[in-house]
Amino acid sequence: MKILLLGEYSRLHNSLKEGLETLGHQVIIVGCGDKFKQFPVDYSIYAKICNQKGILNFLFRAIRKATTLDLEKIEKAIRFYFLIDKFKDFDHVQLINSDALETYPGLSRLLYKRLFSNIKSRSLLVCGDETPIIDYLLKNELKYSILTPYFEDPTLEKQFRYPLKYQKEAYRKTFDWLAQNCQNLITSDLDYEIPMQKMGFKTTFIPNPINTFKIEYTPFEIKDKIIIFLGINRLSYLKKGITYFEKALQQIQEKYLEKVEITITENIPYSQYITLYNKAHILLDQVYAYDQGYNALEAMAKGKVLFTGAGQDFLSHYKLEENEVCINAIPNTSDLVNKLSYLIENPEAINTIGINARKFIIKNHEYTIIAKTYSNLWEASQSA
Incomplete structure (x- = not known):
């Protein structure tokens, strides 16, 4: 055709x-x-x-x-x-x-x-x-x-x-x-x-x-700091609830100063955005969602840990019961801080979720x- x-x-x-x-x-x-x-x-x-x-x-x-x-x-x-x-x-x-x-x-x-x-x-x-x-x-x-x-x-x-x-x-x-x-x-x-x-x-x-041949997955070791990435698009800032991520990151920065590196970008071209987030272990996407948007899925294909929409509707639709493929982000700063803290204190979970994320993308996208x-x-x- x-x-x-x-x-x-x-x-x-x-x-x-x-x-x-x-x-x-x-x-x-x-x-x-x-x-x-x-x-x-x-x-x-x-x-x-x-x-x-x-x-x-x-x-x-x-x-x-x-x-x-x-x-x-x-x-x-x-x-x-x-x-x-x-x-x-x-x-x-x-x-x-x-x-x-x-x-x-x-x-x-x-x-x-x-x-x-x-x-x-x-x-x-x-x-x-x-x-x-x-x-x-x-x-x-x-x-x-x-x-x-x-x-x-x-x-x-x-x-x-x-x-x-x-x-x-x-x-x-x-x-x-x-x-x-x-x-x-x-x-x-x-x-x-x-x-x-x-x-x-x-x-x-x-x-x-998602082009899983073009987007490579490389298992990573966390040798130094855990890198957390937040890419801001001002046009969707309120719709995605970015302020909750910003508040959570302030607390995480104070709580884990020696353990994390936080990267925040704003309104940059897609090619530059991809280059920067390739270095990250954890990406913060949105809090008002019930499923993942396109950029979130690309990150999951690379084995990143995504904070995005992944509530019960998502789990039920894709029949996900045991293996966590991403983190359900909700509009609650304390909840985001607790979930980020768990990953920082248990870095082995980051790699496990990243592997699950890649498998999920291959199976469904x-x-x-x-x-x-x-x-x-x-x-x-x-x-x-």
Whole structure:
């Protein structure tokens, strides 16, 4: 098949592409590369002109501030418009999100309609903020979620403008149109599968693909200090509950000054992020989750000990009873300190959990198996 993957936020589509190409498919990724993360794409719709340094950038920012007109969004739409004819003979298109083009919803629908007129087999991947996800989270039925800080302090509404934008009528209209015009709605982990099911959507759950051949696992010895890594993305700082990790690390630094080395980074490119976290034994991911995101899974594939979503829903879904594959991080500083302290005082547990993590990834996220699951679903929808 000739497959178009539209959008890239986490390297999910890159790993899926690698798996699909291994199976003999032809795959093209179109996207922006997600700004500072700089994920690779085959055709970029990044707003190069609007993001040039100097007088033009100043002018575009001034226009946006004075009129609310975002020329960066318009540039992305224009760039994609001139690419559409390249994909006339493709067999399937998958969108990573209803806002995969990162433009105005009305422009998105016009461009999707033009694209879909040539590609009849389509999927919408739900692997992040999305209209029904936010609809459900706003019900506040879960013990915690990415919106918990917003519920606790509604004055933070501006900081939650990105997830809350999916409540706007224009974004809702785009999602509803895609839900009607895509044969498949696919979820990538339980943080999206649970809300989609609660909101009454029929979905196909396919775990994130991880390239276990490209990501090497090397057993490590802790000869000196235990290295703890926290990578901060300011756009998701509140959603991931990073403040709990920061408070816990302050206590850990004071308690185990001679035993730990703490590395904290902020808003760095993906390639640099990977280089830094390769040295770590323990990684702190998020506290408001029920499953692991893509970066967490990559770290697990390397045998790192992850603090991330791994509660009872996760354990039950993957039938994990005895072997701990990661640490369930919850929004409680004392709990995080206790769990970190145990690992620091029992370093042999770090290696054991790391081995379990690698085995878990190979069993449940191996990229060619996941790619085959995707292609089987797409082929079935084509023949239906």
